[in-house]
Amino acid sequence: LLIDWFAPPEAGCCVAVWLRQIGFSTFYGSIVLKIYRNLQEYRVRKAQHVSVREKDMVKYLVGMLALTITGLMAWTVGSWGDPALWRTAWPQCRMQGWHVIWHCYELLFLLYGMRLCYKARNSDWLERWQFTVAVCLEAVITLMANLIRYSIRNSGHSDTLFTISFVQLQLTVSVNIVIIIAPKFYLVSFLAPFQLL
Template sequence: MWTIMEMILIGSMILYGTIIIRAFNPSTTLCLIEPWCREIGFVLCYGAIILKLYRILIEFRTRKARRWVIRDKDLLKYLLGMVIVVFGYMAAWTVTNLDLIQKENYSMLTTRRTAEGVEFKACKAAWWDYVTETSEILILIFGIHLSYASRNATTQFRERCFLCISISTEALISAVFYMLRYFYWETSMHPDTSFVANFVRCQLTTTVVLVLLFAPKWWYQKVQINKGRVSRNYLMQESGRGPLEAFKPQDGVVATNSDVEGEISLADMNPEDIRLELKRLYIQLEVLKNKTIRFDNPHISKRRGGRKIAQRRFSLQTLRQQTHRLSSRHTEIEVTEAEASRTPEDSVCSVEGPSIVINDGPSETTPRKNQK
Protein backbone atom coordinates (compact mmCIF):
# COMPACT_ATOMS: atom_id res chain seq x y z
CA MET A 1 0.00 0.00 0.00
CA TRP A 2 2.70 2.49 1.00
CA THR A 3 4.68 1.87 -2.19
CA ILE A 4 1.85 3.26 -4.31
CA MET A 5 1.36 6.10 -1.83
CA GLU A 6 5.01 7.00 -2.28
CA MET A 7 4.47 7.20 -6.04
CA ILE A 8 1.55 9.57 -5.44
CA LEU A 9 3.76 11.71 -3.22
CA ILE A 10 6.56 11.81 -5.80
CA GLY A 11 4.11 12.78 -8.54
CA SER A 12 2.72 15.56 -6.37
CA MET A 13 6.20 16.94 -5.76
CA ILE A 14 6.83 17.02 -9.52
CA LEU A 15 3.52 18.83 -10.04
CA TYR A 16 4.62 21.44 -7.52
CA GLY A 17 7.69 21.92 -9.71
CA THR A 18 5.53 23.46 -12.45
CA ILE A 19 4.69 26.36 -10.13
CA ILE A 20 8.37 26.89 -9.37
CA ILE A 21 9.15 27.02 -13.10
CA ARG A 22 6.40 29.60 -13.68
CA ALA A 23 7.99 31.87 -11.09
CA PHE A 24 10.84 32.62 -13.52
CA ASN A 25 10.70 34.64 -16.72
CA PRO A 26 9.59 32.45 -19.63
CA SER A 27 12.19 31.12 -22.06
CA THR A 28 12.40 28.38 -24.66
CA THR A 29 14.02 25.96 -22.20
CA LEU A 30 11.41 26.59 -19.50
CA CYS A 31 8.60 26.24 -22.03
CA LEU A 32 9.97 22.79 -22.87
CA ILE A 33 10.56 21.69 -19.27
CA GLU A 34 7.21 22.76 -17.80
CA PRO A 35 5.04 20.31 -19.84
CA TRP A 36 7.43 17.49 -18.89
CA CYS A 37 6.94 18.19 -15.19
CA ARG A 38 3.19 18.47 -15.64
CA GLU A 39 2.68 15.22 -17.54
CA ILE A 40 5.17 13.04 -15.65
CA GLY A 41 3.82 14.27 -12.32
CA PHE A 42 0.25 13.79 -13.52
CA VAL A 43 0.76 10.18 -14.61
CA LEU A 44 2.63 9.29 -11.40
CA CYS A 45 0.07 10.86 -9.09
CA TYR A 46 -3.27 10.19 -10.75
CA GLY A 47 -2.10 7.07 -12.55
CA ALA A 48 -1.33 5.54 -9.15
CA ILE A 49 -4.76 6.60 -7.87
CA ILE A 50 -6.47 4.98 -10.86
CA LEU A 51 -4.48 1.78 -10.35
CA LYS A 52 -5.55 1.65 -6.70
CA LEU A 53 -9.17 1.98 -7.80
CA TYR A 54 -8.58 -0.75 -10.37
CA ARG A 55 -7.26 -3.11 -7.68
CA ILE A 56 -10.26 -2.41 -5.45
CA LEU A 57 -12.62 -3.14 -8.34
CA ILE A 58 -10.87 -6.39 -9.32
CA GLU A 59 -10.82 -7.73 -5.76
CA PHE A 60 -14.48 -6.77 -5.32
CA ARG A 61 -15.65 -8.46 -8.52
CA THR A 62 -13.71 -11.70 -8.06
CA ARG A 63 -16.21 -14.56 -8.01
CA LYS A 64 -13.78 -17.43 -7.59
CA ALA A 65 -13.16 -19.42 -4.44
CA ARG A 66 -9.58 -18.24 -4.47
CA ARG A 67 -9.37 -14.46 -4.46
CA TRP A 68 -7.26 -12.77 -7.11
CA VAL A 69 -4.71 -10.66 -5.24
CA ILE A 70 -3.02 -7.81 -7.12
CA ARG A 71 0.26 -7.00 -5.43
CA ASP A 72 1.95 -3.63 -5.25
CA LYS A 73 4.65 -5.10 -7.47
CA ASP A 74 2.09 -5.66 -10.23
CA LEU A 75 0.72 -2.13 -9.86
CA LEU A 76 4.24 -0.74 -10.15
CA LYS A 77 4.66 -2.61 -13.44
CA TYR A 78 1.44 -1.10 -14.77
CA LEU A 79 2.49 2.35 -13.58
CA LEU A 80 5.87 1.95 -15.25
CA GLY A 81 4.12 1.15 -18.52
CA MET A 82 2.03 4.31 -18.22
CA VAL A 83 5.14 6.39 -17.52
CA ILE A 84 6.89 4.91 -20.56
CA VAL A 85 3.93 5.82 -22.79
CA VAL A 86 3.87 9.40 -21.50
CA PHE A 87 7.64 9.63 -21.83
CA GLY A 88 7.45 8.58 -25.47
CA TYR A 89 4.67 11.08 -26.14
CA MET A 90 6.58 13.95 -24.55
CA ALA A 91 9.77 12.93 -26.35
CA ALA A 92 7.96 13.14 -29.68
CA TRP A 93 6.57 16.55 -28.70
CA THR A 94 10.00 17.83 -27.72
CA VAL A 95 11.72 16.55 -30.86
CA THR A 96 9.04 18.11 -33.07
CA ASN A 97 9.39 21.51 -31.42
CA LEU A 98 13.19 21.42 -31.55
CA ASP A 99 13.08 20.52 -35.23
CA LEU A 100 10.75 23.44 -35.94
CA ILE A 101 12.96 25.80 -33.95
CA GLN A 102 16.11 24.83 -35.85
CA LYS A 103 14.74 24.56 -39.40
CA GLU A 104 11.87 27.02 -39.58
CA ASN A 105 12.87 29.57 -36.93
CA TYR A 106 9.83 28.63 -34.88
CA SER A 107 9.59 30.41 -31.54
CA MET A 108 7.88 28.92 -28.50
CA LEU A 109 7.49 32.41 -27.02
CA THR A 110 4.83 34.90 -27.95
CA THR A 111 4.19 38.52 -27.03
CA ARG A 112 0.82 39.35 -25.47
CA ARG A 113 -0.81 42.53 -24.31
CA THR A 114 -3.17 43.13 -21.42
CA ALA A 115 -6.21 45.43 -21.48
CA GLU A 116 -4.07 48.17 -19.92
CA GLY A 117 -1.56 47.92 -22.78
CA VAL A 118 1.18 46.10 -20.86
CA GLU A 119 3.17 43.75 -23.08
CA PHE A 120 4.71 40.52 -21.77
CA LYS A 121 6.17 37.28 -23.08
CA ALA A 122 4.55 33.91 -22.53
CA CYS A 123 4.82 30.35 -23.79
CA LYS A 124 2.90 29.82 -27.00
CA ALA A 125 0.01 27.36 -26.91
CA ALA A 126 -0.01 24.71 -29.65
CA TRP A 127 -2.33 21.92 -30.75
CA TRP A 128 -0.20 19.46 -28.83
CA ASP A 129 -1.25 21.19 -25.63
CA TYR A 130 -4.94 20.86 -26.45
CA VAL A 131 -4.55 17.14 -27.18
CA THR A 132 -2.58 16.62 -23.97
CA GLU A 133 -5.09 18.39 -21.76
CA THR A 134 -8.01 16.57 -23.38
CA SER A 135 -6.23 13.28 -22.70
CA GLU A 136 -5.84 14.26 -19.04
CA ILE A 137 -9.57 14.86 -18.70
CA LEU A 138 -10.38 11.54 -20.38
CA ILE A 139 -8.03 9.66 -18.04
CA LEU A 140 -9.65 11.32 -15.03
CA ILE A 141 -13.12 10.41 -16.33
CA PHE A 142 -12.00 6.79 -16.62
CA GLY A 143 -10.85 6.93 -13.00
CA ILE A 144 -14.26 8.27 -11.96
CA HIS A 145 -15.86 5.37 -13.83
CA LEU A 146 -13.74 2.88 -11.87
CA SER A 147 -14.67 4.50 -8.58
CA TYR A 148 -18.36 4.35 -9.48
CA ALA A 149 -18.11 0.70 -10.53
CA SER A 150 -16.58 -0.20 -7.15
CA ARG A 151 -19.00 1.90 -5.11
CA ASN A 152 -20.23 -1.11 -3.08
CA ALA A 153 -16.74 -2.32 -2.17
CA THR A 154 -15.63 -2.09 1.45
CA THR A 155 -12.08 -0.83 1.90
CA GLN A 156 -9.83 -0.09 4.83
CA PHE A 157 -9.78 3.52 6.06
CA ARG A 158 -12.64 4.23 3.56
CA GLU A 159 -9.92 4.55 0.95
CA ARG A 160 -12.20 4.19 -2.07
CA CYS A 161 -14.27 7.20 -1.04
CA PHE A 162 -11.24 9.46 -0.65
CA LEU A 163 -9.72 8.26 -3.92
CA CYS A 164 -12.96 9.08 -5.72
CA ILE A 165 -13.12 12.56 -4.18
CA SER A 166 -9.48 13.23 -5.11
CA ILE A 167 -9.81 12.29 -8.75
CA SER A 168 -13.19 14.04 -9.12
CA THR A 169 -11.75 17.25 -7.66
CA GLU A 170 -8.87 17.20 -10.14
CA ALA A 171 -11.19 16.55 -13.08
CA LEU A 172 -13.61 19.35 -12.17
CA ILE A 173 -11.04 22.03 -11.35
CA SER A 174 -8.80 21.21 -14.33
CA ALA A 175 -11.72 21.30 -16.77
CA VAL A 176 -12.89 24.70 -15.49
CA PHE A 177 -9.31 26.02 -15.46
CA TYR A 178 -8.60 25.01 -19.06
CA MET A 179 -11.83 26.52 -20.38
CA LEU A 180 -11.28 29.83 -18.59
CA ARG A 181 -7.67 30.00 -19.75
CA TYR A 182 -8.47 29.38 -23.40
CA PHE A 183 -11.37 31.81 -23.57
CA TYR A 184 -10.13 34.63 -21.33
CA TRP A 185 -6.77 34.32 -19.58
CA GLU A 186 -4.69 33.32 -22.58
CA THR A 187 -4.94 36.70 -24.32
CA SER A 188 -5.60 39.38 -21.73
CA MET A 189 -4.48 38.24 -18.25
CA HIS A 190 -1.39 39.75 -16.67
CA PRO A 191 1.45 37.22 -16.07
CA ASP A 192 1.39 37.84 -12.31
CA THR A 193 -2.34 37.14 -12.20
CA SER A 194 -1.81 34.04 -14.33
CA PHE A 195 0.86 32.82 -11.90
CA VAL A 196 -1.51 33.29 -8.95
CA ALA A 197 -4.25 31.42 -10.82
CA ASN A 198 -1.93 28.48 -11.50
CA PHE A 199 -0.77 28.50 -7.88
CA VAL A 200 -4.36 28.40 -6.59
CA ARG A 201 -5.21 25.63 -9.02
CA CYS A 202 -2.24 23.57 -7.82
CA GLN A 203 -3.28 24.00 -4.19
CA LEU A 204 -6.90 23.06 -4.89
CA THR A 205 -5.87 19.89 -6.72
CA THR A 206 -2.49 18.55 -5.62
CA THR A 207 -2.61 19.71 -2.01
CA VAL A 208 -6.20 18.56 -1.57
CA VAL A 209 -5.27 15.15 -3.00
CA LEU A 210 -2.42 14.75 -0.52
CA VAL A 211 -4.63 15.77 2.40
CA LEU A 212 -7.45 13.43 1.35
CA LEU A 213 -5.16 10.44 0.89
CA PHE A 214 -2.72 10.77 3.78
CA ALA A 215 -4.71 12.50 6.55
CA PRO A 216 -7.39 9.76 6.97
CA LYS A 217 -4.75 7.03 7.23
CA TRP A 218 -2.83 9.00 9.82
CA TRP A 219 -6.01 9.72 11.80
CA TYR A 220 -7.31 6.14 11.71
CA GLN A 221 -3.88 4.83 12.66
CA LYS A 222 -3.69 7.18 15.61
CA VAL A 223 -7.18 6.23 16.79
CA GLN A 224 -6.36 2.52 16.59
CA ILE A 225 -3.14 3.01 18.53
CA ASN A 226 -4.98 4.92 21.25
CA LYS A 227 -7.73 2.30 21.45
CA GLY A 228 -5.18 -0.50 21.64
CA ARG A 229 -3.27 1.31 24.39
CA VAL A 230 -6.43 1.89 26.45
CA SER A 231 -7.59 -1.71 26.04
CA ARG A 232 -4.15 -3.05 26.96
CA ASN A 233 -3.95 -0.87 30.07
CA TYR A 234 -7.43 -1.85 31.13
CA LEU A 235 -6.69 -5.54 30.60
CA MET A 236 -3.50 -5.33 32.64
CA GLN A 237 -5.30 -3.44 35.37
CA GLU A 238 -8.24 -5.82 35.53
CA SER A 239 -6.30 -9.06 35.15
CA GLY A 240 -3.60 -8.03 37.61
CA ARG A 241 -5.88 -7.72 40.60
CA GLY A 242 -7.63 -10.52 42.47
CA PRO A 243 -11.36 -11.17 42.80
CA LEU A 244 -13.54 -8.50 44.23
CA GLU A 245 -14.32 -8.38 47.91
CA ALA A 246 -17.94 -9.25 47.27
CA PHE A 247 -16.89 -12.61 45.77
CA LYS A 248 -14.58 -13.58 48.64
CA PRO A 249 -16.09 -15.86 51.30
CA GLN A 250 -16.71 -14.09 54.56
CA ASP A 251 -15.72 -15.26 58.02
CA GLY A 252 -17.55 -18.41 58.96
CA VAL A 253 -19.16 -18.69 55.56
CA VAL A 254 -18.29 -21.46 53.13
CA ALA A 255 -18.95 -20.68 49.49
CA THR A 256 -20.30 -23.96 48.15
CA ASN A 257 -23.40 -24.91 46.23
CA SER A 258 -26.54 -22.85 46.37
CA ASP A 259 -28.29 -25.45 48.50
CA VAL A 260 -26.01 -24.74 51.44
CA GLU A 261 -27.12 -21.97 53.72
CA GLY A 262 -24.59 -19.26 54.22
CA GLU A 263 -23.46 -18.94 50.57
CA ILE A 264 -23.37 -15.40 49.21
CA SER A 265 -26.38 -14.90 46.94
CA LEU A 266 -26.31 -12.68 43.89
CA ALA A 267 -29.14 -10.60 45.32
CA ASP A 268 -26.88 -9.48 48.17
CA MET A 269 -24.05 -8.39 45.87
CA ASN A 270 -23.47 -4.97 44.40
CA PRO A 271 -24.53 -4.94 40.69
CA GLU A 272 -21.54 -2.77 39.82
CA ASP A 273 -19.14 -5.31 41.31
CA ILE A 274 -20.82 -8.11 39.38
CA ARG A 275 -20.59 -6.16 36.15
CA LEU A 276 -16.89 -5.37 36.60
CA GLU A 277 -16.03 -8.94 37.50
CA LEU A 278 -17.90 -10.32 34.49
CA LYS A 279 -16.22 -7.79 32.22
CA ARG A 280 -12.81 -8.86 33.50
CA LEU A 281 -13.66 -12.50 32.86
CA TYR A 282 -14.92 -11.74 29.36
CA ILE A 283 -11.68 -9.96 28.48
CA GLN A 284 -9.59 -12.86 29.73
CA LEU A 285 -11.72 -15.33 27.79
CA GLU A 286 -11.37 -13.25 24.61
CA VAL A 287 -7.58 -13.17 24.96
CA LEU A 288 -7.49 -16.91 25.61
CA LYS A 289 -9.73 -17.57 22.61
CA ASN A 290 -7.50 -15.54 20.28
CA LYS A 291 -4.39 -17.32 21.50
CA THR A 292 -6.04 -20.71 21.09
CA ILE A 293 -7.20 -19.91 17.57
CA ARG A 294 -3.78 -18.72 16.45
CA PHE A 295 -1.80 -21.51 18.10
CA ASP A 296 -0.43 -23.83 15.39
CA ASN A 297 -3.22 -22.86 12.99
CA PRO A 298 -2.10 -23.59 9.41
CA HIS A 299 -4.78 -21.27 7.99
CA ILE A 300 -3.35 -18.17 9.70
CA SER A 301 -0.03 -16.77 8.54
CA LYS A 302 2.49 -16.35 11.33
CA ARG A 303 4.19 -13.35 9.79
CA ARG A 304 2.44 -10.05 9.53
CA GLY A 305 1.01 -9.34 6.11
CA GLY A 306 2.25 -12.69 4.83
CA ARG A 307 0.52 -14.72 2.19
CA LYS A 308 -0.80 -18.21 2.66
CA ILE A 309 0.93 -21.23 1.20
CA ALA A 310 -0.26 -21.99 -2.29
CA GLN A 311 -2.82 -24.76 -2.46
CA ARG A 312 -2.01 -28.06 -4.10
CA ARG A 313 -2.94 -28.25 -7.74
CA PHE A 314 -4.33 -31.34 -9.39
CA SER A 315 -4.89 -32.33 -12.98
CA LEU A 316 -8.36 -33.18 -14.19
CA GLN A 317 -6.86 -35.45 -16.83
CA THR A 318 -5.07 -37.56 -14.20
CA LEU A 319 -8.25 -37.68 -12.14
CA ARG A 320 -10.23 -38.99 -15.14
CA GLN A 321 -7.60 -41.68 -15.80
CA GLN A 322 -7.76 -42.87 -12.21
CA THR A 323 -11.57 -42.94 -12.30
CA HIS A 324 -11.57 -44.87 -15.57
CA ARG A 325 -9.05 -47.38 -14.19
CA LEU A 326 -11.11 -47.97 -11.06
CA SER A 327 -14.36 -48.38 -13.02
CA SER A 328 -12.78 -50.91 -15.42
CA ARG A 329 -11.37 -52.87 -12.50
CA HIS A 330 -14.76 -52.89 -10.82
CA THR A 331 -16.39 -54.21 -14.02
CA GLU A 332 -13.87 -57.06 -14.27
CA ILE A 333 -14.57 -58.06 -10.69
CA GLU A 334 -18.32 -58.16 -11.34
CA VAL A 335 -17.87 -60.28 -14.47
CA THR A 336 -15.63 -62.76 -12.63
CA GLU A 337 -18.12 -63.13 -9.81
CA ALA A 338 -20.97 -63.62 -12.26
CA GLU A 339 -19.19 -66.49 -14.04
CA ALA A 340 -19.05 -68.53 -10.85
CA SER A 341 -22.84 -69.13 -10.79
CA ARG A 342 -24.41 -69.50 -14.21
CA THR A 343 -27.44 -71.66 -13.40
CA PRO A 344 -30.27 -71.01 -10.96
CA GLU A 345 -29.57 -74.30 -9.23
CA ASP A 346 -25.99 -73.29 -8.35
CA SER A 347 -26.84 -69.85 -7.03
CA VAL A 348 -28.09 -69.31 -3.52
CA CYS A 349 -29.45 -65.93 -4.55
CA SER A 350 -31.58 -67.31 -7.40
CA VAL A 351 -35.26 -66.58 -7.49
CA GLU A 352 -36.01 -70.28 -7.82
CA GLY A 353 -34.09 -70.92 -4.64
CA PRO A 354 -31.49 -73.57 -3.90
CA SER A 355 -32.08 -77.09 -5.15
CA ILE A 356 -32.77 -79.60 -2.32
CA VAL A 357 -34.03 -83.17 -2.05
CA ILE A 358 -37.36 -83.60 -0.23
CA ASN A 359 -38.20 -86.97 1.32
CA ASP A 360 -41.86 -87.68 0.63
CA GLY A 361 -41.90 -90.91 2.54
CA PRO A 362 -42.95 -94.39 1.28
CA SER A 363 -45.35 -94.49 -1.56
CA GLU A 364 -48.70 -96.20 -1.06
CA THR A 365 -50.34 -98.34 -3.77
CA THR A 366 -53.91 -99.55 -3.98
CA PRO A 367 -54.31 -103.25 -4.88
CA ARG A 368 -56.21 -103.89 -8.03
CA LYS A 369 -58.84 -106.56 -8.30
CA ASN A 370 -58.40 -109.28 -10.76
CA GLN A 371 -60.79 -108.88 -13.58
CA LYS A 372 -61.66 -111.76 -15.48
Protein backbone atom coordinates (compact mmCIF):
# COMPACT_ATOMS: atom_id res chain seq x y z
CA LEU A 1 0.00 0.00 0.00
CA LEU A 2 2.86 2.37 0.75
CA ILE A 3 4.31 1.62 -2.65
CA ASP A 4 1.16 2.87 -4.35
CA TRP A 5 1.20 6.00 -2.24
CA PHE A 6 4.86 7.05 -2.44
CA ALA A 7 6.25 5.58 -5.64
CA PRO A 8 5.30 6.68 -9.14
CA PRO A 9 3.51 3.90 -11.04
CA GLU A 10 6.42 3.28 -13.40
CA ALA A 11 8.85 2.67 -10.50
CA GLY A 12 6.46 0.68 -8.31
CA CYS A 13 7.88 -2.72 -9.23
CA CYS A 14 11.44 -1.59 -8.60
CA VAL A 15 10.55 -0.01 -5.26
CA ALA A 16 8.64 -3.16 -4.24
CA VAL A 17 11.69 -5.35 -4.84
CA TRP A 18 13.97 -2.92 -2.99
CA LEU A 19 11.68 -2.67 0.04
CA ARG A 20 11.07 -6.42 0.19
CA GLN A 21 14.75 -7.37 0.03
CA ILE A 22 16.00 -4.71 2.44
CA GLY A 23 13.22 -5.56 4.90
CA PHE A 24 13.92 -9.28 4.58
CA SER A 25 17.65 -8.83 5.11
CA THR A 26 17.14 -6.58 8.12
CA PHE A 27 14.40 -8.57 9.88
CA TYR A 28 15.52 -12.13 9.25
CA GLY A 29 19.19 -11.18 9.28
CA SER A 30 18.71 -9.94 12.84
CA ILE A 31 16.88 -13.12 13.82
CA VAL A 32 19.49 -15.43 12.30
CA LEU A 33 22.31 -13.42 13.87
CA LYS A 34 20.66 -13.70 17.28
CA ILE A 35 20.37 -17.48 16.80
CA TYR A 36 24.03 -17.55 15.73
CA ARG A 37 25.09 -15.62 18.84
CA ASN A 38 23.11 -18.00 21.04
CA LEU A 39 24.68 -20.99 19.35
CA GLN A 40 28.18 -19.59 19.84
CA GLU A 41 27.61 -18.74 23.49
CA TYR A 42 26.06 -22.08 24.49
CA ARG A 43 28.43 -24.42 22.72
CA VAL A 44 29.59 -27.03 25.18
CA ARG A 45 32.08 -28.88 22.99
CA LYS A 46 34.36 -25.88 22.57
CA ALA A 47 37.35 -25.53 24.86
CA GLN A 48 36.96 -21.78 25.08
CA HIS A 49 33.84 -19.72 25.53
CA VAL A 50 33.00 -17.65 22.46
CA SER A 51 31.25 -14.35 23.04
CA VAL A 52 29.68 -12.52 20.11
CA ARG A 53 29.39 -8.83 20.98
CA GLU A 54 26.62 -6.50 19.86
CA LYS A 55 29.16 -4.54 17.84
CA ASP A 56 30.08 -7.70 15.92
CA MET A 57 26.43 -8.48 15.24
CA VAL A 58 25.89 -4.97 13.86
CA LYS A 59 28.92 -5.45 11.59
CA TYR A 60 27.52 -8.74 10.30
CA LEU A 61 24.12 -7.14 9.71
CA VAL A 62 25.68 -4.19 7.87
CA GLY A 63 27.62 -6.69 5.74
CA MET A 64 24.39 -8.52 4.87
CA LEU A 65 22.69 -5.24 4.00
CA ALA A 66 25.67 -4.16 1.88
CA LEU A 67 25.49 -7.45 -0.02
CA THR A 68 21.74 -7.02 -0.50
CA ILE A 69 22.05 -3.40 -1.66
CA THR A 70 24.84 -4.35 -4.08
CA GLY A 71 22.63 -7.06 -5.57
CA LEU A 72 19.70 -4.65 -5.77
CA MET A 73 21.79 -2.04 -7.55
CA ALA A 74 23.00 -4.67 -10.03
CA TRP A 75 19.40 -5.80 -10.56
CA THR A 76 18.18 -2.22 -11.08
CA VAL A 77 20.93 -1.43 -13.60
CA GLY A 78 20.43 -4.77 -15.37
CA SER A 79 16.69 -4.33 -15.68
CA TRP A 80 16.80 -0.67 -16.68
CA GLY A 81 16.46 -1.65 -20.33
CA ASP A 82 13.48 -3.94 -19.73
CA PRO A 83 10.50 -1.78 -20.75
CA ALA A 84 7.96 -4.43 -19.73
CA LEU A 85 9.12 -4.18 -16.11
CA TRP A 86 8.90 -0.40 -16.05
CA ARG A 87 5.48 -0.28 -17.76
CA THR A 88 3.73 -2.57 -15.29
CA ALA A 89 2.44 -1.36 -11.95
CA TRP A 90 2.79 -3.19 -8.64
CA PRO A 91 1.55 -5.89 -7.84
CA GLN A 92 1.29 -6.95 -11.50
CA CYS A 93 5.08 -6.85 -11.87
CA ARG A 94 6.68 -8.87 -14.61
CA MET A 95 8.64 -11.87 -13.33
CA GLN A 96 12.29 -11.89 -14.29
CA GLY A 97 15.18 -14.28 -13.82
CA TRP A 98 16.42 -12.04 -11.03
CA HIS A 99 13.27 -12.73 -9.03
CA VAL A 100 14.14 -16.42 -9.02
CA ILE A 101 17.66 -15.56 -7.83
CA TRP A 102 16.27 -13.36 -5.03
CA HIS A 103 13.83 -16.04 -3.93
CA CYS A 104 16.59 -18.68 -3.97
CA TYR A 105 18.78 -16.34 -1.89
CA GLU A 106 15.96 -15.92 0.63
CA LEU A 107 15.30 -19.65 0.79
CA LEU A 108 18.99 -20.53 1.23
CA PHE A 109 19.31 -17.93 3.98
CA LEU A 110 16.25 -19.31 5.75
CA LEU A 111 17.54 -22.88 5.39
CA TYR A 112 20.79 -21.72 7.02
CA GLY A 113 18.72 -20.18 9.81
CA MET A 114 16.81 -23.46 10.25
CA ARG A 115 20.12 -25.31 10.42
CA LEU A 116 21.30 -22.99 13.18
CA CYS A 117 17.97 -23.49 15.00
CA TYR A 118 18.44 -27.24 14.78
CA LYS A 119 21.97 -27.00 16.16
CA ALA A 120 20.74 -24.84 19.05
CA ARG A 121 17.84 -27.15 19.92
CA ASN A 122 19.40 -28.38 23.18
CA SER A 123 20.24 -24.96 24.58
CA ASP A 124 18.12 -23.62 27.39
CA TRP A 125 17.70 -20.30 25.64
CA LEU A 126 14.23 -18.90 26.25
CA GLU A 127 13.63 -17.37 22.79
CA ARG A 128 14.91 -20.38 20.82
CA TRP A 129 11.47 -21.75 19.92
CA GLN A 130 10.17 -18.30 18.95
CA PHE A 131 12.96 -17.73 16.45
CA THR A 132 12.68 -21.28 15.15
CA VAL A 133 8.96 -20.79 14.47
CA ALA A 134 9.65 -17.39 12.85
CA VAL A 135 12.27 -18.77 10.47
CA CYS A 136 10.30 -21.92 9.59
CA LEU A 137 7.07 -19.96 9.10
CA GLU A 138 8.80 -17.52 6.75
CA ALA A 139 10.36 -20.35 4.75
CA VAL A 140 7.11 -22.29 4.31
CA ILE A 141 4.82 -19.31 3.60
CA THR A 142 7.27 -17.63 1.22
CA LEU A 143 7.89 -20.87 -0.66
CA MET A 144 4.14 -21.49 -1.04
CA ALA A 145 3.43 -17.88 -2.05
CA ASN A 146 6.22 -17.91 -4.63
CA LEU A 147 5.05 -21.21 -6.10
CA ILE A 148 1.51 -19.84 -6.43
CA ARG A 149 2.81 -16.56 -7.84
CA TYR A 150 4.99 -18.36 -10.41
CA SER A 151 2.20 -20.70 -11.44
CA ILE A 152 -0.21 -17.82 -12.22
CA ARG A 153 2.33 -15.22 -13.34
CA ASN A 154 0.96 -15.01 -16.89
CA SER A 155 -2.74 -15.47 -16.19
CA GLY A 156 -3.21 -14.04 -12.70
CA HIS A 157 -5.25 -10.91 -12.15
CA SER A 158 -3.60 -8.01 -10.34
CA ASP A 159 -6.07 -8.37 -7.45
CA THR A 160 -5.07 -12.01 -7.04
CA LEU A 161 -1.38 -11.14 -7.00
CA PHE A 162 -2.05 -8.33 -4.53
CA THR A 163 -3.97 -10.73 -2.28
CA ILE A 164 -1.12 -13.25 -2.39
CA SER A 165 1.37 -10.51 -1.46
CA PHE A 166 -0.86 -9.23 1.33
CA VAL A 167 -1.46 -12.69 2.82
CA GLN A 168 2.24 -13.50 2.57
CA LEU A 169 3.14 -10.29 4.36
CA GLN A 170 0.57 -10.79 7.12
CA LEU A 171 1.37 -14.46 7.69
CA THR A 172 5.10 -13.87 7.84
CA VAL A 173 6.03 -10.49 9.24
CA SER A 174 2.96 -9.67 11.34
CA VAL A 175 2.63 -13.15 12.83
CA ASN A 176 6.38 -13.35 13.45
CA ILE A 177 6.38 -10.03 15.27
CA VAL A 178 3.56 -11.32 17.50
CA ILE A 179 5.39 -14.62 18.06
CA ILE A 180 8.57 -12.83 19.09
CA ILE A 181 7.17 -9.88 21.06
CA ALA A 182 4.00 -11.27 22.73
CA PRO A 183 5.88 -13.60 25.12
CA LYS A 184 8.02 -10.66 26.26
CA PHE A 185 4.90 -8.69 27.20
CA TYR A 186 3.51 -11.75 28.95
CA LEU A 187 6.68 -12.21 30.99
CA VAL A 188 6.85 -8.55 31.94
CA SER A 189 3.18 -8.00 32.73
CA PHE A 190 2.16 -11.30 34.33
CA LEU A 191 5.28 -12.76 35.89
CA ALA A 192 6.88 -9.56 37.20
CA PRO A 193 4.22 -8.94 39.92
CA PHE A 194 4.70 -12.49 41.24
CA GLN A 195 8.45 -12.01 41.45
CA LEU A 196 7.96 -9.01 43.73
CA LEU A 197 6.20 -11.16 46.33
